[in-house]
Amino acid sequence: MIQTFFNPEIIVASWPIVRAGLLNTVLLSLLVVPLGLIGGLILALLASVKTPAVRWPLMAWVDFFRAFPPLVLLILLFAGLPFAGLELGGFVCVGIAFFLNTGAYYGEILRAGIDSVPAGQIEAARSTGLSRLQAMTYVVLPQAVRNVLPDLLSNTLEVVKLTALGSVVAVPELLYQARQAQSLTYSPTPIVVAAIVYFLMLWPVVRLLSRLENRALARR
Amino acid sequence: MSTWDRFAETFFNAKVMHRYLPDILSGVVVTIELALLVVATGIGAGLALALLRSLGIRPLNWLIIGVVDLFRSLPPLVVIVLIYFGLPSAGLAPSGFVSTWLSLAFVLMAFSEEIFWAGITSVDRGQWEAARSTGLSFGQTLMNVVLPQAFRLAIPPLTNRTIAITKGTALGTVVAVTEILGQASSAMSNSYNPSPLMMGAAAYLVLFLPVVVAARFIETRFAWKR
Numbered sequence: 001m002i003q004t005f006f007n008p009e010i011i012v013a014s015w016p017i018v019r020a021g022l023l024n025t026v027l028l029s030l031l032v033v034p035l036g037l038i039g040g041l042i043l044a045l046l047a048s049v050k051t052p053a054v055r056w057p058l059m060a061w062v063d064f065f066r067a068f069p070p071l072v073l074l075i076l077l078f079a080g081l082p083f084a085g086l087e088l089g090g091f092v093c094v095g096i097a098f099f100l101n102t103g104a105y106y107g108e109i110l111r112a113g114i115d116s117v118p119a120g121q122i123e124a125a126r127s128t129g130l131s132r133l134q135a136m137t138y139v140v141l142p143q144a145v146r147n148v149l150p151d152l153l154s155n156t157l158e159v160v161k162l163t164a165l166g167s168v169v170a171v172p173e174l175l176y177q178a179r180q181a182q183s184l185t186y187s188p189t190p191i192v193v194a195a196i197v198y199f200l201m202l203w204p205v206v207r208l209l210s211r212l213e214n215r216a217l218a219r220r
Numbered sequence: 221m222s223t224w225d226r227f228a229e230t231f232f233n234a235k236v237m238h239r240y241l242p243d244i245l246s247g248v249v250v251t252i253e254l255a256l257l258v259v260a261t262g263i264g265a266g267l268a269l270a271l272l273r274s275l276g277i278r279p280l281n282w283l284i285i286g287v288v289d290l291f292r293s294l295p296p297l298v299v300i301v302l303i304y305f306g307l308p309s310a311g312l313a314p315s316g317f318v319s320t321w322l323s324l325a326f327v328l329m330a331f332s333e334e335i336f337w338a339g340i341t342s343v344d345r346g347q348w349e350a351a352r353s354t355g356l357s358f359g360q361t362l363m364n365v366v367l368p369q370a371f372r373l374a375i376p377p378l379t380n381r382t383i384a385i386t387k388g389t390a391l392g393t394v395v396a397v398t399e400i401l402g403q404a405s406s407a408m409s410n411s412y413n414p415s416p417l418m419m420g421a422a423a424y425l426v427l428f429l430p431v432v433v434a435a436r437f438i439e440t441r442f443a444w445k446r
Contacts, residue, residue: 005309066432084227084230175295188302206293
């Protein structure tokens with residue numbers, strides 16, 4: 001059993017391949033998390049304009065991406081767009097798909113955060129002479145982010161986990177590299193190693209989230 | 221031919237769509253089957269684990285927390301690949317369908333256990349004590365006093381998670397499950413035309429958009445009035 005799933009020789013032999021994948025997963029996460037946050041911030045700021053002409057299309061946009069599987073979006077960009085003469089690499093497709101998909105999720109969270117800041121705060125900030133933008137940047141957003149920090153963190157965890165989709169469009173991240181190593185060695189060991197790496201990397205975040213959630217409940 | 225016509229001819233080709241419609245529809249059936257199985261077993265197992273955890277048996281609770289943390293940390297696609305490509309080496313060879321079902325059910329189990337457990341612990345201790353002192357048994361207190369309140373708290377986050385994880389049925393494509401995306405992709409490479417993919421995308425929206433809209437409604441309906 002150990003010879004099959006946790007073969008020391010194969011671990012040593014495949015480690016450089018898996019390690020390169022780990023590095024790319026970290027880099028990819030560092031790219032797509034800010035991309036998603038920017039997308040979400042744009043949506044949340046648009047949502048703070050409370051006119052029906054903005055609200056309804058925005059809600060439709062968010063619901064669309066909540067209903068649409070991210071993998072389908074990714075395949076659509078990667079395999080569909082070339083038929084329109086637009087050939088983007090796997091990496092660019094992942095970037096766009098994450099911007100759209102995770103942006104919608106971040107947007108919902110940030111919108112809830114902005115809604116949680118009492119209107120009196122904005123009025124007070126505006127009456128001291130801050131512009132609308134200044135009031136949003138210096139008064140509302142810092143409080144909004146703090147109020148929804150556990151949700152932001154939880155979504156970020158999901159985004160990092162989602163980068164494994166990159167393997168489907170040949171982005172050499174952790175899962176892709178592990179599968180390459182698997183087909184080279186005819187052994188499931190590299191995939192087990194990749195799973196352990198994911199777990200070690202993300203488990204502290206899961207623990208932290210559990211504690212934050214418990215604390216939020218205790219405060220209720 | 222105008223640009224628009226050429227675009228429509230490529231992405232919404234009537235002939236191709238007509239030819240591959242049965243394939244996409246059979247994919248829809250597989251997706252629905254897979255989704256229902258994942259939801260029923262995942263949420264059922266999550267609730268069962270949360271109830272076990274409420275018994276307060278220490279070593280058992282550590283085990284539950286360990287399993288839950290594991291499936292919250294691993295990307296669902298990694299679990300699918302691990303089961304599908306790994307288990308055959310141990311003499312078990314689950315099909316792509318079974319691998320996808322098990323993986324997503326485990327992930328949903330982990331998230332729903334956390335959500336149910338949060339709901340159960342949110343019920344004030346005093347309510348437990350009061351219910352027990354009126355002569356209700358542990359089981360009766362759990363069923364009639366604690367769970368109704370816990371469910372109410374659990375429903376909005378649970379619907380969100382369930383949708384996010386059920387959408388993951390598309391991941392089955394990677395292990396050759398013939399669900400919507402799998403059917404659409406192979407139809408696309410057979411016809412060398414993206415129309416089947418557009419049909420597949422539309423099928424996902426038809427399936428999941430009503431659920432998302434319903435979830436939005438449930439969220440506001442079940443929100444605690446403060």
